[in-house]
Amino acid sequence: xxxxxxxxxxxxxxxxxxxxxxxxxxxxxxxxxxxxxxxxxxxxxxxxxxxxxxxxxxxxxxxxxxxxxxxxxxxxxxxxxxxxxxxxxxxxxxxxxxxxxxxxxxxxxxxxxxxxxxxxxxxxxxxxxxxxxxxxxxxxxxxxxxxxxxxxxxxxxxxxxxxxxxxxxxxxxxxxxxxxxxxxxxxxxxxxxxxxxxxxxxxxxxxxxxxxxxxxxxxxxxxxxxxxxxxxxxxxxxxxxxxxxxxxxxxxxxxxxxxxxxxxxxxxxxxxxxxxxxxxxxxxxxxxxxxxxxxxxxxxxxxxxxxxxxxxxxxxxxxxxxxxxxxxxxxxxxxxxxxxxxxxxxxxxxxxxxxxxxxxxxxxxxxxxxxxxxxxxxxxxxxxxxxxxxxxxxxxxxxxxxxxxxxxxxxxxxxxxxxxxxxxxxxxxxxxxxxxxxxxxxxxxxxxxxxxxxxxxxxxxxxxxxxxxxxxxxxxxxxxxxxxxxxxxxxxx
Amino acid sequence: xxxxxxxxxxxxxxxxxxxxxxxxxxxxxxxxxxxxxxxxxxxxxxxxxxxxxxxxxxxxxxxxxxxxxxxxxxxxxxxxxxxxxxxxxxxxxxxxxxxxxxxxxxxxxxxxxxxxxxxxxxxxxxxxxxxxxxxxxxxxxxxxxxxxxxxxxxxxxxxxxxxxxxxxxxxxxxxxxxxxxxxxxxxxxxxxxxxxxxxxxxxxxxxxxxxxxxxxxxxxxxxxxxxxxxxxxxxxxxxxxxxxxxxxxxxxxxxxxxxxxxxxxxxxxxxxxxxxxxxxxxxxxxxxxxxxxxxxxxxxxxxxxxxxxxxxxxxxxxxxxxxxxxxxxxxxxxxxxxxxxxxxxxxxxxxxxxxxxxxxxxxxxxxxxxxxxxxxxxxxxxxxxxxxxxxxxxxxxxx
Numbered sequence: 084x085x086x087x088x089x090x091x092x093x094x095x096x097x098x099x100x101x102x103x104x105x106x107x108x109x110x111x112x113x114x115x116x117x118x119x120x121x122x123x124x125x126x127x128x129x130x131x132x133x134x135x136x137x138x139x140x141x142x143x144x145x146x147x148x149x150x151x152x153x154x155x156x157x158x159x160x161x162x163x164x165x166x167x168x169x170x171x172x173x174x175x176x177x178x179x180x181x182x183x184x185x186x187x188x189x190x191x192x193x194x195x196x197x198x199x200x201x202x203x204x205x206x207x208x209x210x211x212x213x214x215x216x217x218x219x220x221x222x223x224x225x226x227x228x229x230x231x232x233x234x235x236x237x238x239x240x241x242x243x244x245x246x247x248x249x250x251x252x253x254x255x256x257x258x259x260x261x262x263x264x265x266x267x268x269x270x271x272x273x274x275x276x277x278x279x280x281x282x283x284x285x286x287x288x289x290x291x292x293x294x295x296x297x298x299x300x301x302x303x304x305x306x307x308x309x310x311x312x313x314x315x316x317x318x319x320x321x322x323x324x325x326x327x328x329x330x331x332x333x334x335x336x337x338x339x340x341x342x343x344x345x346x347x348x349x350x351x352x353x354x355x356x357x358x359x360x361x362x363x364x365x366x367x368x369x370x371x372x373x374x375x376x377x378x379x380x381x382x383x384x385x386x387x388x389x390x391x392x393x394x395x396x397x398x399x400x401x402x403x404x405x406x407x408x409x410x411x412x413x414x415x416x417x418x419x420x421x422x423x424x425x426x427x428x429x430x431x432x433x434x435x436x437x438x439x440x441x442x443x444x445x446x447x448x449x450x451x452x453x454x455x456x457x458x459x460x461x462x463x464x465x466x467x468x469x470x471x472x473x474x475x476x477x478x479x480x481x482x483x484x485x486x487x488x489x490x491x492x493x494x495x496x497x498x499x500x501x502x503x504x505x506x507x508x509x510x511x512x513x514x515x516x517x518x519x520x521x522x523x524x525x526x527x528x529x530x531x532x533x534x535x536x537x538x539x540x541x542x543x544x545x546x547x548x549x550x551x552x553x554x555x556x557x558x559x560x561x562x563x564x565x566x567x568x569x570x571x572x573x574x575x576x
Numbered sequence: 577x578x579x580x581x582x583x584x585x586x587x588x589x590x591x592x593x594x595x596x597x598x599x600x601x602x603x604x605x606x607x608x609x610x611x612x613x614x615x616x617x618x619x620x621x622x623x624x625x626x627x628x629x630x631x632x633x634x635x636x637x638x639x640x641x642x643x644x645x646x647x648x649x650x651x652x653x654x655x656x657x658x659x660x661x662x663x664x665x666x667x668x669x670x671x672x673x674x675x676x677x678x679x680x681x682x683x684x685x686x687x688x689x690x691x692x693x694x695x696x697x698x699x700x701x702x703x704x705x706x707x708x709x710x711x712x713x714x715x716x717x718x719x720x721x722x723x724x725x726x727x728x729x730x731x732x733x734x735x736x737x738x739x740x741x742x743x744x745x746x747x748x749x750x751x752x753x754x755x756x757x758x759x760x761x762x763x764x765x766x767x768x769x770x771x772x773x774x775x776x777x778x779x780x781x782x783x784x785x786x787x788x789x790x791x792x793x794x795x796x797x798x799x800x801x802x803x804x805x806x807x808x809x810x811x812x813x814x815x816x817x818x819x820x821x822x823x824x825x826x827x828x829x830x831x832x833x834x835x836x837x838x839x840x841x842x843x844x845x846x847x848x849x850x851x852x853x854x855x856x857x858x859x860x861x862x863x864x865x866x867x868x869x870x871x872x873x874x875x876x877x878x879x880x881x882x883x884x885x886x887x888x889x890x891x892x893x894x895x896x897x898x899x900x901x902x903x904x905x906x907x908x909x910x911x912x913x914x915x916x917x918x919x920x921x922x923x924x925x926x927x928x929x930x931x932x933x934x935x936x937x938x939x940x941x942x943x944x945x946x947x948x949x950x951x952x953x954x955x956x957x958x959x960x961x962x963x964x965x966x967x968x969x970x971x972x973x974x975x
């Protein structure tokens with residue numbers, strides 16, 4: 084029942100399912116809430132681009148097309164009209180609340196019951212319970228589900244894992260999942276989106292959980308995008324201020340708010356944290372946009388790692404997303420485009436508390452979507468370069484990509500990823516909070532009574548983090564040194 | 577004789593499309609200054625080089641498209657087919673799903689050996705379609721993973737398999753401030769391999785072309801499409817047929833051989849660059865007049881000062897080992913020789929190799945010099961192209 088169709092004047096020269104695919108693993112309460120927003124936004128984006136309902140390459144990177152009338156596993160359809168979309172995902176949570184809510188909400192048809200792993204008791208905000216206890220308990224099940232899902236993928240390019248660092252399931256079981264992925268699929272890249280606890284986090288043991296998780300991230304993740312609740316909150320407040328200030332011409336264009344799943348500002352959000360989760364979901368969508376949609380300068384996900392990770396341990400990327408909303412007034416001058424680039428480097432738009440402009444850049448990537456041309460990109464790079472400090476071996480290196488499909492509600496958008504030493508303060512801060520608790524051995528017995536946990540786990544974790552901080556320190560020390568010129572070959576004239 | 581084009585990677589495929597488009601549009605444009613018989617001979621010669629013909633009369637480009645991800649090839653194929661007048665052969669495409677991740681090693685050591693059979697088979701099929709093969713024209717960029725790594729591998733294989741055919745590689749030198757962070761690694765690795773296996777390397781720098789678009793053609797928002805069109809224009813002026821010794825209606829049969837015979841005197845010096853004039857937007861063309869003397873003078877200045885554009889020449893001398901002058905337009909031989917002969921005795925040309933090969937063609941080169949949608953065809957446009965080979969230029973690029 085597959086039809087060969089012509090999509091908007093383009094011939095389907097290659098079957099749609101040959102695009103490289105991404106797989107999402109959401110772990111824990113925070114991870115699954117963000118995941119829910121992500122799938123919502125992904126569907127909205129594809130619905131806006133793909134008006135004829137044809138299952139094409141772009142959709143196939145995140146969704147499977149399934150004939151739901153077929154019982155069992157054989158229902159995948161590779162081309163033709165969209166029958167029923169199933170997300171390429173695995174949802175893991177040790178409490179049933181969040182996952183049940185997702186299954187009863189509007190996304191219930193997007194997930195198959197076979198993609199879920201749940202338990203009842205929860206991890207009690209204890210990394211050891213999440214990692215050691217539930218890890219060993221569910222290892223087989225996780226492996227089986229991953230293998231099953233991977234069979235449906237023609238060519239799996241990367242895994243996205245979304246979790247928080249402060250809790251028990253997200254940080255413990257999430258990092259366990261990373262280990263499993265590394266063993267089972269060593270050649271598939273692992274992108275981790277980690278929500279770091281802010282200073283006023285309500286979980287007291289979050290420093291323990293975070294430090295133990297960071298050690299795993301250092302060793303098993305290919306690339307980590309750290310995100311801070313506080314920064315997200317600041318961004319939301321800024322948008323609220325903008326909307327409520329009633330400034331003339333500040334009416335926001337419909338569908339363009341980055342913090343809402345419908346793009347529309349609502350006075351009272353449906354669920355708490357929804358606005359913040361939507362920002363993270365938009366980040367992931369923009370990250371993968373160039374791999375899904377066409378453009379004049381494409382960028383795949385493996386290119387991100389290739390270009391932005393100079394040494395394997397330094398794989399923490401600071402991200403910033405602009406614009407956050409589009410003003411409805413079309414008479415705003417085109418300097419908006421330049422402003423967009425400038426904003427991406429200001430510390431107010433970063434998704435983690437960091438100030439990249441005053442720290443050292445190891446690498447920087449700009450992913451532009453929409454109607455932006457190479458000359459605009461080059462002009463802005465030239466404009467911004469003098470105010471940024473780059474490391475000595477990479478004075479002029481920028482990774483750029485242009486995707487012609489803009490996000491819903493915007494005419495263009497920019498995602499900037501930077502490998503910058505400005506993540507160091509976050510780590511130092513975490514280590515300090517950890518040491519405050521650890522010196523008094525407070526709450527430690529909850530961890531030590533779990534089989535497999537010893538005090539050495541903690542000391543190893545801290546030393547791993549200290550080594551990382553030391554690496555960044557070394558690089559920072561080279562900041563103000565002049566660039567040494569290598570001796571040149573001289574031609575005898 | 578025919579040229580088989582191999583388009584590699586995103587850049588290769590995008591530029592390749594523009595080149596074929598420009599070549600086809602040039603040879604088929606209505607209205608020109610020459611006689612009908614002249615135009616037909618020109619068309620036939622251009623067609624023999626670059627296009628083969630299907631049963632229904634549609635021209636099919638003699639090209640093999642290779643990329644490690646499907647998006648760009650799909651786009652290229654559909655754009656060509658949409659024009660309705662020429663197209664690519666759907667079966668001459670090779671595509672994978674995964675991409676090379678900007679990793680030269682991946683392109684060279686993984687994708688190369690893995691897909692060697694399939695790609696070489698596709699090239700073999702294209703070669704068999706030609707009556708006589710002049711050589712290969714390989715379009716690739718140096719900064720990425722597929723174009724650079726796989727391109728180096730394919731060129732090496734072409735040398736092994738078709739040792740008597742000539743290979744010219746068109747390489748795109750990336751922007752100085754980077755479009756890819758590891759571009760320097762990829763570029764050096766590519767150059768070192770290509771220098772051993774290719775016969776000539778035609779270099780285009782993104783920075784230079786960008787400047788041409790900005791300063792000479794006054795395009796406000798330069799897109800990759802504009803850059804590719806300027807490149808295609810330059811490449812077209814290199815490859816379009818030129819007269820042979822018999823004069824009108826007879827075209828030289830061996831494009832690559834001719835170029836390399838004169839431009840690559842020693843196998844160690846292979847890097848070529850193109851300068852062409854005039855380069856301006858269509859709007860300005862209406863208000864400009866040209867004379868051959870003026871054009872030649874400008875071109876000589878560009879050569880001497882090693883500039884890519886007419887403006888901004890500084891007159892420090894550079895060493896040109898040999899040069900070849902391609903002209904399209906009927907002119908007086910006397911005028912030409914008058915202009916070329918009196919080179920100052922101190923000029924480096926006169927000192928080393930005073931020979932300048934001149935290749936003529938009478939047809940009109942139609943161009944779409946800017947990105948405008950409207951096709952206003954002027955009948956008296958022409959192009960003067962020079963392919964100097966400069967030793968110092970290659971040093972400058974490599975240092």
